[in-house]
Amino acid sequence: MAKNHYDALVLGSGQAGTPLATHLQSLSLSTCLVERSHIAGCCVNEGCTPTKTMVASGRVAYLARRAGDYGVSAGNGEVKVDMQKVRQRKRDIVNSFRGGSERRLKDSGVDVLMGEASFVSPNEVSVKLNDGGETTVSADKIYINVGCRPSRPSIPGLDDLDQSRVLDSTSIQELGEVPEHLAVLGGGYIGLEFAQLFRRLGAKVTIIHRSPRLLSKLDDPELVDCLTSILKEDGITMHLSVPHTTLSPSPSSSSLPITLKTPTTTLHASHLLLATGRTPNTSTLSLASANISLTPTGHIPVSPTLSTTTSHIFALGDVKPGPAFTHISYDDFRILRSNLSSSGTSTTHARDKRVPSVVYTDPQFGHVGPKFGALPRGRYVSYSMPGGWVARGLETGETRGMMKGVVDAGTGEVVSFGAIGVEGGEVMGVVQMAMVGGVGWEGLRDMVFAHPSWGESLNNVWGGERREFVVE
Numbered sequence: 001m002a003k004n005h006y007d008a009l010v011l012g013s014g015q016a017g018t019p020l021a022t023h024l025q026s027l028s029l030s031t032c033l034v035e036r037s038h039i040a041g042c043c044v045n046e047g048c049t050p051t052k053t054m055v056a057s058g059r060v061a062y063l064a065r066r067a068g069d070y071g072v073s074a075g076n077g078e079v080k081v082d083m084q085k086v087r088q089r090k091r092d093i094v095n096s097f098r099g100g101s102e103r104r105l106k107d108s109g110v111d112v113l114m115g116e117a118s119f120v121s122p123n124e125v126s127v128k129l130n131d132g133g134e135t136t137v138s139a140d141k142i143y144i145n146v147g148c149r150p151s152r153p154s155i156p157g158l159d160d161l162d163q164s165r166v167l168d169s170t171s172i173q174e175l176g177e178v179p180e181h182l183a184v185l186g187g188g189y190i191g192l193e194f195a196q197l198f199r200r201l202g203a204k205v206t207i208i209h210r211s212p213r214l215l216s217k218l219d220d221p222e223l224v225d226c227l228t229s230i231l232k233e234d235g236i237t238m239h240l241s242v243p244h245t246t247l248s249p250s251p252s253s254s255s256l257p258i259t260l261k262t263p264t265t266t267l268h269a270s271h272l273l274l275a276t277g278r279t280p281n282t283s284t285l286s287l288a289s290a291n292i293s294l295t296p297t298g299h300i301p302v303s304p305t306l307s308t309t310t311s312h313i314f315a316l317g318d319v320k321p322g323p324a325f326t327h328i329s330y331d332d333f334r335i336l337r338s339n340l341s342s343s344g345t346s347t348t349h350a351r352d353k354r355v356p357s358v359v360y361t362d363p364q365f366g367h368v369g370p371k372f373g374a375l376p377r378g379r380y381v382s383y384s385m386p387g388g389w390v391a392r393g394l395e396t397g398e399t400r401g402m403m404k405g406v407v408d409a410g411t412g413e414v415v416s417f418g419a420i421g422v423e424g425g426e427v428m429g430v431v432q433m434a435m436v437g438g439v440g441w442e443g444l445r446d447m448v449f450a451h452p453s454w455g456e457s458l459n460n461v462w463g464g465e466r467r468e469f470v471v472e
């Protein structure tokens with residue numbers, strides 16, 4: 001039975017809020033968690049877990065088509081996809097992951113309220129309960145972990161389309177059949193992962209992107225261009241540098257019901273995926289009642305220890321500005337956990353220089369370090385090596401991709417690293433560890449890695465194309 005006053009109140013069962021709630025309760029602090037939709041947040045229910053589960057199906061389809069390259073016969077390269085089975089496999093894994101989180105919360109003794117939270121005052125939150133009614137709870141400390149939702153851009157004609165064909169990153173995962181022609185608006189993480197997945201499952205796919213290069217958040221031109229050519233090789237059509245698109249229903253005679261017009265092209269699609277970014281879930285939180293104002297993008301500004309302008313209220317995960325990843329949200333939990341103990345002096349600064357990320361295309365694009373355009377002033381040397389130099393890649397028939405390390409010319413420290421490869425995320429993780437441990441490029445060059453592993457290529461990348469440059 002829920003109480004009215006708690007030591008701690010957690011709003012949103014995201015990647016930080018769920019472990020934080022159980023941790024607080026384990027410290028004998030009475031804790032309540034409010035969640036409006038489902039326990040375990042976006043990552044488990046509609047983000048990382050389901051998408052990577054579906055991407056695995058796409059990879060199997062890709063390999064089945066290439067079976068002949070390996071001397072294996074698999075239906076002469078003709079691959080059939082049962083989308084309902086792909087979806088069921090995804091649903092099963094999501095249910096199992098969510099079930100685990102629900103059990104852990106229940107066992108911990110945290111009070112869980114399923115409903116929508118909004119502030120009444122700096123210490124009080126009203127909860128509109130999902131099964132009817134409303135209640136108010138108060139707490140000494142409040143932790144906001146409400147995440148983001150897919151943005152709906154304002155595009156002329158969007159509202160005139162048959163909305164069952166207009167998809168976002170959540171609804172696309174519930175399709176029961178493969179679209180005939182998927183148009184993807186936005187060439188960021190979500191756009192690319194779904195574009196390649198549905199191409200592999202059998203759809204015709206076209207990406208329309210605003211900027212001249214895909215993946216604006218990972219701006220190294222050499223790496224992004226490498227991944228772009230791979231996606232083109234996979235049969236994805238791209239329209240880049242498209243300043244605006246207009247949409248309209250196609251004439252009834254057309255089998256493809258969506259018409260997209262850009263300044264240079266007109267195309268027809270069966271489905272449209274909106275992958276143009278995510279909006280923080282702050283508009284219904286009544287944050288003004290807690291004396292918290294928002295950034296122009298609707299995020300909650302925080303200090304390096306994650307406190308808001310109201311000192312007993314903290315914000316964690318995607319709802320604050322900065323990189324929006326599960327591992328960052330979970331690290332926000334770690335920072336608060338550390339600071340709950342008397343010796344804790346943890347801040348976000350420690351990780352700022354070395355945020356890792358992986359775009360789960362195949363090959364993956366793993367990256368760690370600042371964006372190319374955000375390298376601090378200094379002298380650098382970059383080393384680039386094509387995937388065709390990697391023994392493991394040649395042996396497994398997976399040479400697409402490249403690796404690139406950027407090194408401080410004075411100290412030899414690796415400043416950033418990108419790996420496009422089948423296990424690009426794992427190789428990047430090895431370099432991330434080297435960066436944290438102060439192992440420079442020469443240490444990696446001379447490290448004894450097992451042969452023939454992907455990691456072994458870290459001996460060789462420094463023999464690749466070498467470029468010196470200065471950031472003024």
Ligand SMILES: Cc1cc2nc3c(=O)[nH]c(=O)nc-3n(C[C@H](O)[C@H](O)[C@H](O)COP(=O)(O)OP(=O)(O)OC[C@H]3O[C@@H](n4cnc5c(N)ncnc54)[C@H](O)[C@@H]3O)c2cc1C
Pocket residue numbers: 011012013014015016017034035036037038039040041042043044046047048049051052115116117118145146147148169190281284285316317318319324325326327329360
């Ligand atoms: C398609 C997709 C794929 C992704 N893939 C990856 C990946 O591979 N790797 C990666 O690191 N990241 C990935 N992400 C991003 C990742 O999912 C998020 O960064 C991660 O979930 C962290 O979110 P969070 O902790 O801020 O909160 P979330 O996980 O977003 O949880 C917030 C919770 O708060 C609830 N909530 C919102 N408002 C209220 C309210 N008023 N009252 C009560 N509850 C509320 C929501 O229902 C939700 O459950 C992906 C995202 C998407 C959409």
Ligand SMILES: NC(=O)c1ccc[n+]([C@@H]2O[C@H](COP(=O)([O-])OP(=O)(O)OC[C@H]3O[C@@H](n4cnc5c(N)ncnc54)[C@H](O)[C@@H]3O)[C@@H](O)[C@H]2O)c1
Pocket residue numbers: 153155185186187188189190191193208209210211215216217242245275276277278323324325357358359360
């Ligand atoms: N593998 C992962 O870690 C992973 C996977 C999916 C999502 N995510 C997280 O979720 C976030 C959101 O993903 P996303 O792909 O929606 O956003 P994004 O910001 O990564 O990419 C959206 C892109 O769409 C472009 N765009 C915006 N409006 C447009 C328009 N009208 N026409 C054409 N292009 C337009 C933007 O310029 C931008 O580059 C990611 O940035 C990431 O933090 C992570």
